[in-house]
Amino acid sequence: MINLIKNEFIKIVKKKSFIIMLLIVSGYSFLTNFVYKTLFDITADFDFEQTISIDDKEDLEYKVGLETEKELKSLTSKYDKSSWQYNYAEENAYDYIYEIKSYEIGLTDDKEIYEQEKENYEALKNDLDNKDWKDIVKEEKLEYEKALEVADDKEKETIKVHIEALDLRLEKNISFARTEMNQILLNYETNKINLLEYSNVDNLSESQKEIYYGLREEMLIDKYSLDHGVNAGESGNSRTIFINFFSEYSFIILIMVFVVAGPIMSNEYNNGTIKLLLTRPYTRTKILLSKYITVLISIIFSILIVSLIQLVVGGIVLDFDSLKIPAVVYSSVTDSLTTYNLITYAGLSILSLLPSIIIVSTVVFALSTLFSSTAIATFGGFAIYSLSDLLYLFNSTNKWWVKYLWSYNWDFTPYIFNKAPSIEGLNIWFSLAVCVAYLLIILIPTFVLFNRKDISNT
Amino acid sequence: MKKKILECSNLKKNFGKKTVLDNVSFSIEEGDILGFIGPNGAGKTTTIKLILGLQKITSGSVLINGYDINKDFVKAINRVGAIVENPDMYMYLSGRENLKMIARLYKNIGNDKIEEVIKISGLGKRINDKVSKYSLGMRQRLGIAASLLASPNLLILDEPTNGLDPEGIKELRDLLNRLVKEQKIGILISSHNLLELETICNKVCIIQNGKIIESSTIKDLKERLSQSYYVFEVNKIKDLYKIIDDKLEVFDEHFFRIKIEHDKVPDLILKLTSNNYKVYQVYQSQISLEDAFLQKTGGNKID
Ligand SMILES: Nc1ncnc2c1ncn2[C@@H]1O[C@H](COP(=O)(O)OP(=O)(O)OP(=O)(O)O)[C@@H](O)[C@H]1O
Ligand SMILES: [Mg+2]
Numbered sequence: 239m240i241n242l243i244k245n246e247f248i249k250i251v252k253k254k255s256f257i258i259m260l261l262i263v264s265g266y267s268f269l270t271n272f273v274y275k276t277l278f279d280i281t282a283d284f285d286f287e288q289t290i291s292i293d294d295k296e297d298l299e300y301k302v303g304l305e306t307e308k309e310l311k312s313l314t315s316k317y318d319k320s321s322w323q324y325n326y327a328e329e330n331a332y333d334y335i336y337e338i339k340s341y342e343i344g345l346t347d348d349k350e351i352y353e354q355e356k357e358n359y360e361a362l363k364n365d366l367d368n369k370d371w372k373d374i375v376k377e378e379k380l381e382y383e384k385a386l387e388v389a390d391d392k393e394k395e396t397i398k399v400h401i402e403a404l405d406l407r408l409e410k411n412i413s414f415a416r417t418e419m420n421q422i423l424l425n426y427e428t429n430k431i432n433l434l435e436y437s438n439v440d441n442l443s444e445s446q447k448e449i450y451y452g453l454r455e456e457m458l459i460d461k462y463s464l465d466h467g468v469n470a471g472e473s474g475n476s477r478t479i480f481i482n483f484f485s486e487y488s489f490i491i492l493i494m495v496f497v498v499a500g501p502i503m504s505n506e507y508n509n510g511t512i513k514l515l516l517t518r519p520y521t522r523t524k525i526l527l528s529k530y531i532t533v534l535i536s537i538i539f540s541i542l543i544v545s546l547i548q549l550v551v552g553g554i555v556l557d558f559d560s561l562k563i564p565a566v567v568y569s570s571v572t573d574s575l576t577t578y579n580l581i582t583y584a585g586l587s588i589l590s591l592l593p594s595i596i597i598v599s600t601v602v603f604a605l606s607t608l609f610s611s612t613a614i615a616t617f618g619g620f621a622i623y624s625l626s627d628l629l630y631l632f633n634s635t636n637k638w639w640v641k642y643l644w645s646y647n648w649d650f651t652p653y654i655f656n657k658a659p660s661i662e663g664l665n666i667w668f669s670l671a672v673c674v675a676y677l678l679i680i681l682i683p684t685f686v687l688f689n690r691k692d693i694s695n696t
Numbered sequence: 697m698k699k700k701i702l703e704c705s706n707l708k709k710n711f712g713k714k715t716v717l718d719n720v721s722f723s724i725e726e727g728d729i730l731g732f733i734g735p736n737g738a739g740k741t742t743t744i745k746l747i748l749g750l751q752k753i754t755s756g757s758v759l760i761n762g763y764d765i766n767k768d769f770v771k772a773i774n775r776v777g778a779i780v781e782n783p784d785m786y787m788y789l790s791g792r793e794n795l796k797m798i799a800r801l802y803k804n805i806g807n808d809k810i811e812e813v814i815k816i817s818g819l820g821k822r823i824n825d826k827v828s829k830y831s832l833g834m835r836q837r838l839g840i841a842a843s844l845l846a847s848p849n850l851l852i853l854d855e856p857t858n859g860l861d862p863e864g865i866k867e868l869r870d871l872l873n874r875l876v877k878e879q880k881i882g883i884l885i886s887s888h889n890l891l892e893l894e895t896i897c898n899k900v901c902i903i904q905n906g907k908i909i910e911s912s913t914i915k916d917l918k919e920r921l922s923q924s925y926y927v928f929e930v931n932k933i934k935d936l937y938k939i940i941d942d943k944l945e946v947f948d949e950h951f952f953r954i955k956i957e958h959d960k961v962p963d964l965i966l967k968l969t970s971n972n973y974k975v976y977q978v979y980q981s982q983i984s985l986e987d988a989f990l991q992k993t994g995g996n997k998i999d
Contacts, residue, residue: 241800248797252788510784514842517748518801519774693750 239524246532250498259497260540263490264547271555274474298345305339306332313363322413323366325420326374334359371413379404395434403427410464418469426460429453455568458575462566470566476552477560480580483548484587491595492623494540499533499602499619500612507610512693522689526607530681533603537595538588545584569656576656590650593673597648598623600677604684633661647672698725701850701882702747706756709742709906716742717906720756724850724882724899729872731897731914732886739906740886741781744854747884748778760850774802777848779856783839787828791819791838794827795845802846809845816871817841818864832859840868844875851875851883857892869896925981926961927953931974939971940964953981 250256310331317323334355339345341352365374379401386397403423406412412419436442436450456471463470472478503526506512515525553561565583567576578586602619606612626645633640640646646660647669659665702724709717717739724730734740745751747758749765749772758765763772785794795813799805814823817837827835836859843851851872857865869892875881887893893900900917902910910917929950930936936944936952945953956964961978968975 245797245800248789248793249786252793254788509787510782511786513748513750513778513780514784514798516750517773517776517778517780518798519770520801521770690752692752693745 239520239528242520242525242528243532243535246502246529247536250502250532250536255497255501259494260543260547263494263544264551266490267544267548267551268555271476271479271552274479275556277474298343302336302339302343302345305343306336309335309339317366320415322371322415325416326371326414327362327366329414331359331362334362372408374414375404375407392434396431399427399430399434402430406464410467412464418472419464419467422460422463422469422471426457426464429457429460433457451568451570454570454573458568459566462575462577468563470563472560474556475560476549476556476558477563477565477580479552479556480545480548480561481565481583483545484584484591488591490544491537491541491591492598492620494544495537495595495599495602496616496619498536498540499599500606500616502529502533502603503607504610504612504615507693516693523685526685526688530600530603533599534596537599538592541588541595545588549580567655570658571656586654587651590654593650593669594626594644594648597644597673597676597680600680604680607684607688630660641668642672644672644676698727699880700725700759701728701761702884703759704743704747704756705759707743707746707753707758708755709739709746709751710754715906717746720903720906720908722901722908722911724884726849726880726882727876728899729876729883729885729897731893731900732884732903733888733893733900734886734903738903740903741854742906743903744778744780744852744884744886747852748776748780749773750780775846775849776852777843777846777850778852778854779836779839779843780852780854783835783842785827785835785838785842788826790826791817791823791830794838795823795842798842798845805845809847813841813844816844818867833861833864836860837864840871847879849879849881851881853883853885855887856885857887865892872896925953925955926978927951927981928964928968928978929976930968931976936973939967950976 310328313331313335314324314327317327337346337351337355338359341347341349346352382397382401382404386394386401389397403426406423406426410419410423412423414420433450433453436446436453439447439450442450459471469475503512506515516522518525549561561580564577564579567578567583568574569576598619601622602615605618606615609615622644626648629643629645632643633646641661641664646664649660650666650669651657652659652664653666653669659669700723704723705721707717707720708715720739720743722730732740732743742751746753747760747765749758749769753766758772760772761775765772785791786797789797792810792814795810799810817823817840819834819837819841822830822834823838827838830838836856840853840856843853856868860868872883872885873896876883885893885896894914897914899913900910901908927947930952931950933946933949933952936946940954942954942956947953954964965975965978
């Protein structure tokens with residue numbers, strides 16, 4: 239039996255289609271990474287200055303905007319782009335300048351505001367030139383603390399978040415400069431404030447819950463990033479591409495299933511080599527079983543190879559550094575984060591995809607065996623796969639049979655990463671039993687019919 | 697008594713309602729080379745597939761070395777080497793890799809055995825080329841080599857001469873004769889090349905429309921069919937029928953063939969000469985297996 243399996247491996251590996259598939263997948267991997275790299279470079283270079291034509295002088299508002307931009311630009315141009323002053327000015331001076339210009343151009347005529355804003359603007363300019371950012375943070379904090387005393391309960395919560403953010407700024411030494419960490423801190427603050435609106439989780443509707451958990455996830459990941467001084471939510475690095483590989487690029491795995499399992503029996507029939515195989519001292523059951531085992535092993539093996547390719551290619555094209563940052567997974571069940579190093583994460587992800595991969599492979603394999611046609615096999619596998627998405631529409635109906643559909647049972651991600659199951663009440667043992675039942679339903683007739691099959695002329 | 701290697705009894709095969717084989721029985725003993733002949737669609741390949749367990753037997757039985765192919769498949773097939781229809785091989789592998797794959801599926805086939813069959817195949821260095829680059833004859837040679845790997849005592853070759861050059865056919869004949877003599881094996885060989893079978897086989901089975909219509913040794917068959925044919929060369933053919941009552945077959949202006957008994961030949965010569973015919977020569981017709989075949993099956997009709 240071992241020798242049968244060994245032969246099957248040789249056949250797969252020596253076939254051109256398998257090698258070509260691996261090449262295409264590597265090529266694809268290169269391409270995705272390059273796209274991300276290019277996108278990333280473009281965004282980094284993108285200059286926010288706009289060239290505006292000054293023809294349309296009639297529109298006052300427009301003119302105010304223009305003048306404000308000009309003034310802001312002349313202010314920021316004094317500072318280095320990577321300095322905290324530059325970013326701080328950009329984010330805080332606009333409103334002041336806009337009010338000032340509005341009055342000067344004649345859009346508004348409230349002199350009091352004008353004077354006030356002018357004062358503020360001067361103060362800001364003074365701060366930028368003479369103060370350290372930490373002093374500014376401390377001053378802002380003092381102001382919030384003062385406001386806290388007079389605020390009502392709802393406002394208090396918001397103010398507390400602002401204060402926490404300022405504390406974090408000081409603690410983690412994050413200046414106002416346009417850096418990743420600054421951005422993460424701002425996101426954290428915004429998300430946390432948005433979360434204040436959801437006070438009682440149990441009363442939320444399904445879609446609200448989804449938003450709520452989404453915000454919680456983002457917020458917790460931002461917090462993780464701040465605490466560990468890494469960017470765990472960045473999208474353009476090789477780490478994230480690798481993490482998303484298992485969910486977003488599942489069609490690659492599907493293609494590999496088709497390439498490996500689609501032709502495994504039909505090719506033997508169509509090339510007449512089935513006669514070579516079936517006139518050996520092995521029972522048909524053993525021969526088919528060894529093919530099946532080979533399919534499963536080589537699909538898992540291809541997934542590992544492709545993951546490795548993605549890891550290496552991503553490293554070369556983008557960066558190796560981000561690969562050291564662990565994967566951070568949010569669980570809505572425990573409302574907490576768990577971290578895995580990337581290799582463990584990849585392993586667990588593959589494990590949770592495995593039931594679906596095995597079921598699709600088995601369908602493709604069975605059709606290939608019964609109909610001697612790669613096309614039918616591939617189509618059948620594809621149908622099962624895409625039907626699964628469609629069947630997901632049943633998840634809100636409470637028909638008794640819904641929980642027996644493969645769609646709800648063949649993704650083990652909820653069980654392995656401790657997330658909410660696809661339908662309430664499902665657990666890993668139930669899903670495992672359903673998957674095994676599907677496999678038996680497919681495999682038993684396949685083996686029985688294959689044992690009886692007449693090998694016809696080709 | 698010689699050991700029976702293959703015994704087919706009352707084989708019947710239906711495809712749906714269509715009966716393709718009916719009551720097919722024959723056996724092969726040690727040292728036999730059985731020629732299995734019949735027109736296209738007669739059921740040769742189907743019989744071979746039933747023997748090899750590639751198709752299910754509707755009724756009847758196949759015993760190989762005493763083991764029933766249905767009940768004891770692994771033991772029955774263990775000492776069988778076969779080519780069915782075409783010498784199909786894995787095209788994307790080299791000849792040697794194909795042989796290695798097969799060798800792996802048996803116990804105790806070492807490298808020396810592989811080298812031995814490669815030598816028999818006569819493929820030389822081409823054995824390392826991909827099979828997709830082989831000609832039909834080369835694939836046939838590889839197929840024959842592959843069928844010998846397991847040191848079979850039953851060799852089943854479906855149209856093995858197909859695609860072989862004269863040199864290859866001669867080699868095959870010598871090889872089969874050697875195998876039969878040295879290794880006490882039995883061979884079943886089907887072919888359209890009847891002239892070839894004639895020189896290779898010692899037994900013959902003629903099958904038509906799924907039924908065995910003749911089963912005997914080559915020698916018997918030829919004797920039975922040819923014993924009474926005589927060819928005459930005469931100066932003219934005209935008006936012969938006036939003096940000869942038997943049916944005769946006229947070839948051209950000088951030759952005719954007639955079916956008479958040995959004893960009557962001098963009488964006929966006398967009769968001809970007395971009627972002013974000149975007789976140049978008389979010889980017993982050497983009927984070929986092909987003629988026998990055509991006579992038996994009544995030509996190459998497919999129905
Ligand atoms: N799978 C099948 N279904 C229906 N009929 C079949 C099938 N396979 C073979 N036959 C029929 O069985 C008969 C015998 O076919 P077989 O291939 O055994 O002939 P053969 O003697 O090998 O012919 P050839 O000399 O052309 O190779 C043919 O009439 C064929 O049409
Ligand atoms: Mg045939």
